[in-house]
Amino acid sequence: PAKAVAAMSDQAPKTLDALNAIIKRSEPLVPGATQAVLGEGRVGSTIAFVGEQPGDQEDRQGRPFVGPAGQLLSRAMAEAGIDREASYLTNAVKHFKFEERGKRRIHQKPTAGEVSHYRWWLDRELDFVAPKLVVALGATAVLALTGKSIPITRARGPFRFERLDDRFQGFITVHPSYLLRLPDEAKEEAYATFVGDLRRVAELGR
Numbered sequence: 741p742a743k744a745v746a747a748m749s750d751q752a753p754k755t756l757d758a759l760n761a762i763i764k765r766s767e768p769l770v771p772g773a774t775q776a777v778l779g780e781g782r783v784g785s786t787i788a789f790v791g792e793q794p795g796d797q798e799d800r801q802g803r804p805f806v807g808p809a810g811q812l813l814s815r816a817m818a819e820a821g822i823d824r825e826a827s828y829l830t831n832a833v834k835h836f837k838f839e840e841r842g843k844r845r846i847h848q849k850p851t852a853g854e855v856s857h858y859r860w861w862l863d864r865e866l867d868f869v870a871p872k873l874v875v876a877l878g879a880t881a882v883l884a885l886t887g888k889s890i891p892i893t894r895a896r897g898p899f900r901f902e903r904l905d906d907r908f909q910g911f912i913t914v915h916p917s918y919l920l921r922l923p924d925e926a927k928e929e930a931y932a933t934f935v936g937d938l939r940r941v942a943e944l945g946r
C-alpha cells in the first residue's frame with residue numbers, strides 16, 4: 741500500500757510534486773482507470789476542495805472536476821466569488837472506477853476500503869498545500885476527511901476535522917453531481933443553496 745511504500749524514510753515525499761509523482765506511478769486499486777488524477781492548484785492556496793473520485797472525463801483528461809459535475813462546480817464557484825485558479829481541487833480517491841454499459845463507462849461509488857487506501861495521500865496533500873479552509877464535497881469526502889460516515893444533511897456547514905488535528909477550518913456541503921441527479925423541479929433551489937454554501941466558504945476563506 742501507498743503508506744507502507746512511502747513511509748520508508750528515504751522515499752517519504754518532501755514536496756507536493758514528489759508526492760504527486762508517487763501517486764502518478766501508482767496502480768489503481770481497482771483496475772480500469774486510464775491514469776491517476778492528481779490534485780490541481782498551488783501550495784498555499786487558501787481554500788482546498790475535496791471531491792469523491794475522478795469521473796469519465798477526468799479519467800480521460802487527467803484533470804479533476806472537468807466533466808459535468810466539475811463544470812457545475814466551476815459555475816457555482818464563480819457565482820460565489822471564488823477564483824477556481826487560486827483554489828486547490830482534489831479527490832478522496834485518485835482513480836476512476838466504473839462499470840461498462842455498452843460504450844458508456846458508468847461511475848461507481850468508491851467503497852470505504854478504497855477511501856481508506858487513498859487517505860494517506862490526501863492527508864499528505866493537505867499537509868503540503870496547507871490551506872486555511874478545506875471544503876468536503878459530499879459524503880465520500882467527509883468519510884475520507886473524518887474517517888466516519890456522517891450524513892451531509894446533518895453536518896452541512898462549518899465543521900471541525902478533528903482527525904486532522906484541527907489543522908485547518910472545515911466546511912461540508914453537497915457534491916455537485918447530487919445537484920445534477922435531482923429532478924428538474926428541485927434543481928434550481930438546491931443549486932441556489934449550494935451557491936449560498938460557497939458564499940460562506942468565500943467569507944471563511946478571506
Ligand code: URA
Nearest residue numbers: 791792793795804805
Ligand atoms: N466528481 C468528483 O468527485 N471529482 C471529480 O474530479 C469529478 C467528478
